[in-house]
Amino acid sequence: MNLRAVDLNLLVIFDTLMREKHVTRAARKVPMSQPAMSSALARLRVLFADELFIRVNGQMEPTPRAIEISAGVTRILKEAERLMLSEVSFDPSASGLTFSGRMADLMGSMLLPELLATVTSQAPGVKINIEHTPIDKTITALEDGNLDFALSSQLRHTSGVISEPVITDRLVCIMRPQHPLTSGKLTLDAFLNIGHLHVATSSADVRFVDDLLSGKRLRRNIAVTIPHWLTLPFVLARTDLISVVSEKMATTPHFSGLVIKALPFDAPPFSWNLYWHKRDTSNVAHLWLREQIFRVCSLI
Structure with missing residues (x-):
């Protein structure tokens, strides 16, 4: 495939469709018109030689091929985001970055109100997606770039993942x-x-x-x-x-x-830890988000 002939914006559209599973909602997220989103989906189907999404009960359900390529597309977009981000270009107040994290529902109820209040105040354009990732898949998701951070306890991880205690508990x-x-x-x-x-x-x-x-x-x-x-x-x-x-x-x-x-x-006693991949240790945007998480955890 000649990459010069491929509109890489289509990957952003594919990733949004995977998240929203609805053409109109995905169009609002990008943003673009609904006809333009439908046209982009048609181009994606040609590009990957697959239907990718099939309408089921009012939703666009991904095909096995779409599920297969989803993780790779997300990883490519994350790496592109990291490549474009530099210390001089990151400004929380002007950023539109999206961070994906994993935490249990109860941990979320303890942390998210204060964390999101801070993020909304300092970085109104930043978005945070909390994923329902099983414990045994969390480290792989961090390694693959599908998660930016995780809050959990006692996760066995590789040397590529860093963990730091944020809350002491019993x-x-x-x-x-x-x-x-x-x-x-x-x-x-x-x-x-x-x-x-x-x-x-x-x-x-x-x-x-x-x-x-x-x-x-x-x-x-x-x-x-x-x-x-x-x-x-x-x-x-x-x-x-x-x-x-x-x-x-x-x-x-x-x-x-x-x-x-x-x-x-x-x-x-044991600790609740913040986990992230070491590739993001010096990433200024990720560092900013971790600082907010550390601060909120210190209040608990």
């Missing part, structure tokens, strides 16, 4: 006030035998507490597994399940009304 047990285990000290036997409500974003998402128990050759009784932290307090309020969460999370308004108990075994 594990606690929570339950409803009417729970039979609220009276007296929580014993290890009671903790292990009662039903636990476990939060996991994927099958590979194993919490710190399970690693600790495994090291003691113990296992808790996980009765229910759910994918979202913000569902947890509603379930606990109506059942005799218990759950292990971070103390920072347990003391947020989302968990008000639940009883916090110390774990019946030694659990050392």
Whole structure:
């Protein structure tokens, strides 16, 4: 293929269509007229010799070929963005950059209000997309350039990914006030035998507490597994399940009304970390965003 004959703006349009899955919404994002977006889609189909998007229930669903090339297109656009950005050209107040990050829903509820208030004030044109990336795919997404940052804990990563602690925390047990285990000290036997409500974003998402128990050759009784932290307090309020969460999370308004108990075994403090790829360490725009995240985390 002769790249000189290819309009590379089509890659931006493809990436927007992958995100929006709707021609009219994608046209508003770029921005361009709806007929121009339809025309660009027709050119993309010729370029890649594939339909790329098929209309299903009012949405443009990507074909297997579109899904295959999506990660590569996103990576190319990210690299082009980095290439064009220099220390003298970055101005938060005038920037229109888009950053993609990964954090759990509850972490987002703790950080995003203050972070987005800061970003909106200093950089009204900057956009932030928070992705629902499974724990076991987060590092790969950082390496591939599909994520700019991640906020999580204890992610095993390669030397290409940098992590820095931003919040110190510890594990606690929570339950409803009417729970039979609220009276007296929580014993290890009671903790292990009662039903636990476990939060996991994927099958590979194993919490710190399970690693600790495994090291003691113990296992808790996980009765229910759910994918979202913000569902947890509603379930606990109506059942005799218990759950292990971070103390920072347990003391947020989302968990008000639940009883916090110390774990019946030694659990050392742990940290929530900010992860990013080392290629972005000196990138001024990324450095600016990390500074905002560090500041917000210091307030928690």
